[in-house]
Amino acid sequence: MIKKEYIRSVLNIFATSPFKPLVMHASKGGDCVRKLNEALLAYCDGDMDKVEELNREIDVIEHEADVIKQTIRSELSSSIMLPVHANDLLNFLKPQDSISDDAQEVSFWLTLRKIEAPDEIRYGFCALMEKTLATVELYEDLVATLGELLETSFSKRDVEDTLGLVTKVEEMEHQVDIIEKDLVKKIFRNENEIGALGVYHLARLVRGIGDIADKSEHAADRLRTMVLRR
Amino acid sequence: MSLFDPLVLLLVAAGLYMAWNIGANDLANAMGTSVGSGALSIKQVIIIAAVFEFAGAVLFGKRVTSTIAKGIVPIDSISLLDPHLVALGMLAAILAAGFWITLATFYNLPVSTTHSIVGAVLGFGLIAVYNGIIGYNEIKWVILAKIVGSWLVSPVLGAILAYIIFSIIRYFILQKTDDPYYIEKKFVILQTLTACYIAFAHGSNDVANAVGPLYAGLHSLEMAGLSIPLWVMALGGLGMVIGLATWGYRVIETIGTRITELTPTRGFSAEFATASVVVLHSYSSLPISTTHTLVGSVIGVGLAGGLAAVDLSVIGKIIVSWVVTVPVAALTSAMVFTGLLGVGL
Numbered sequence: 211m212i213k214k215e216y217i218r219s220v221l222n223i224f225a226t227s228p229f230k231p232l233v234m235h236a237s238k239g240g241d242c243v244r245k246l247n248e249a250l251l252a253y254c255d256g257d258m259d260k261v262e263e264l265n266r267e268i269d270v271i272e273h274e275a276d277v278i279k280q281t282i283r284s285e286l287s288s289s290i291m292l293p294v295h296a297n298d299l300l301n302f303l304k305p306q307d308s309i310s311d312d313a314q315e316v317s318f319w320l321t322l323r324k325i326e327a328p329d330e331i332r333y334g335f336c337a338l339m340e341k342t343l344a345t346v347e348l349y350e351d352l353v354a355t356l357g358e359l360l361e362t363s364f365s366k367r368d369v370e371d372t373l374g375l376v377t378k379v380e381e382m383e384h385q386v387d388i389i390e391k392d393l394v395k396k397i398f399r400n401e402n403e404i405g406a407l408g409v410y411h412l413a414r415l416v417r418g419i420g421d422i423a424d425k426s427e428h429a430a431d432r433l434r435t436m437v438l439r440r
Numbered sequence: 441m442s443l444f445d446p447l448v449l450l451l452v453a454a455g456l457y458m459a460w461n462i463g464a465n466d467l468a469n470a471m472g473t474s475v476g477s478g479a480l481s482i483k484q485v486i487i488i489a490a491v492f493e494f495a496g497a498v499l500f501g502k503r504v505t506s507t508i509a510k511g512i513v514p515i516d517s518i519s520l521l522d523p524h525l526v527a528l529g530m531l532a533a534i535l536a537a538g539f540w541i542t543l544a545t546f547y548n549l550p551v552s553t554t555h556s557i558v559g560a561v562l563g564f565g566l567i568a569v570y571n572g573i574i575g576y577n578e579i580k581w582v583i584l585a586k587i588v589g590s591w592l593v594s595p596v597l598g599a600i601l602a603y604i605i606f607s608i609i610r611y612f613i614l615q616k617t618d619d620p621y622y623i624e625k626k627f628v629i630l631q632t633l634t635a636c637y638i639a640f641a642h643g644s645n646d647v648a649n650a651v652g653p654l655y656a657g658l659h660s661l662e663m664a665g666l667s668i669p670l671w672v673m674a675l676g677g678l679g680m681v682i683g684l685a686t687w688g689y690r691v692i693e694t695i696g697t698r699i700t701e702l703t704p705t706r707g708f709s710a711e712f713a714t715a716s717v718v719v720l721h722s723y724s725s726l727p728i729s730t731t732h733t734l735v736g737s738v739i740g741v742g743l744a745g746g747l748a749a750v751d752l753s754v755i756g757k758i759i760v761s762w763v764v765t766v767p768v769a770a771l772t773s774a775m776v777f778t779g780l781l782g783v784g785l
């Protein structure tokens with residue numbers, strides 16, 4: 211029940227800002243990917259207990275991200291006026307939410323099967339994961355600039371800074387793509403050693419990790435639309 | 441007639457209650473934005489509000505007070521017949537408005553004291569017409585139309601002015617700076633000034649809601665002349681300051697802790713716009729709602745891209761409260777007046 215306050219006030223005009231929760235939501239995604247990075251390192255070492263444990267932790271963080279996403283959506287009724295289009299904001303929230311979703315899925319796939327592959331491939335996974343994490347962390351920095359943007363009410367300079375970061379995220383995602391293709395080729399080259407099931411499993415992992423970087427790039431792109439279409 | 445006549449005492453008490461209500465809520469609302477943006481502490485706000493609200497009421501409150509007292513209902517023609525009728529009618533008006541405001545406060549409705557008192561005074565006038573004391577055309581409908589018109593215009597004017605002020609700050613200052621947080625700090629000082637300005641503006645307009653009917657009653661009982669006595673204005677100012685000190689600080693606290701979006705540049709824009717619109721109306725002798733003007737100004741800042749999220753559904757609520765308040769206050773006032781006549785006071 212709402213506490214009775216016995217006031218007639220101007221408070222109702224001020225709605226909850228969706229931007230702070232948006233930044234929180236982005237960092238939940240980042241947390242998932244950081245945990246996934248640990249899980250992948252443990253996976254390459256063959257430490258499946260740790261992989262299981264981290265998988266549970268990622269499940270929890272992913273759920274927290276979902277709750278934040280639902281709160282943002284439920285508080286954006288049609289009467290709320292924002293400095294950006296509400297639809298653009300929701301369109302950008304969606305791929306951002308996929309970052310934690312995809313991290314959760316990769317983490318689950320890690321628990322399914324032990325790695326049986328040459329070192330070359332293990333290193334490939336580490337490199338792919340490292341670049342993906344870097345992309346996501348750059349994306350987190352990008353979302354954090356929203357605070358400054360609001361503070362100066364979208365000054366030209368701040369908009370340029372933000373757009374510059376969007377481009378960097380896109381460039382980094384492109385590098386992830388290159389590593390991704392290279393790694394898939396390596397996996398197929400070692401088909402005899404890994405086995406058909408192993409190839410399927412590892413290729414799926416590569417695809418999953420690449421998706422995380424894809425979603426960051428996608429969200430960054432939507433963020434640009436949101437900032438430019440005010 | 442002596443000051444200690446029961447009817448006079450009742451009038452003064454009712455006027456004080458109304459003033460207390462205004463101080464506790466409307467003044468607190470106007471000042472809460474300064475606390476919310478971190479410009480001032482609650483203690484500082486109360487001191488500033490007390491000084492400038494009082495000054496606004498005493499120095500610049502007479503025009504609007506005169507409108508509430510004589511601008512709507514021709515009290516002089518009524519008191520020719522029986523001066524007691526005016527005193528009773530105005531007592532009924534304050535009681536009705538006070539009751540409606542208390543009810544609205546209880547249910548957290550955005551009802552304006554100004555709208556309530558105007559409706560209540562009109563209710564008294566209509567009963568006078570109904571009883572054949574004055575003619576229907578003697579009620580000053582043109583002035584009433586102007587007042588109601590100003591209720592529509594003032595929030596819009598607040599929005600436009602706030603939009604312009606914030607756009608100027610945005611274009612010339614915020615967008616040119618490397619460190620917006622430094623600018624916000626600088627605006628804290630300016631916002632202290634607008635806090636004084638808004639308190640003065642509020643005092644000059646809203647004091648009338650409490651002392652307008654009181655003065656009308658005293659005037660007809662020949663206890664006050666053609667110009668409004670200083671002590672009446674001071675009484676209204678004092679009542680509002682007491683309201684702020686005894687209850688309003690809690691309202692300020694509530695508002696201050698929840699309005700975190702309104703940084704000093706935004707707060708300054710909204711407050712400056714609101715205070716200017718209110719002072720303009722005080723000068724034009726028109727009673728308006730400070731709170732509704734402030735809501736308009738906040739929307740103006742939001743339209744200029746200054747706020748993270750503004751809930752426009754409050755506009756609908758305010759419009760409903762406009763439409764409901766005047767008839768309900770008029771009806772209540774008419775009933776109380778008829779009741780008082782029936783008791784034979």
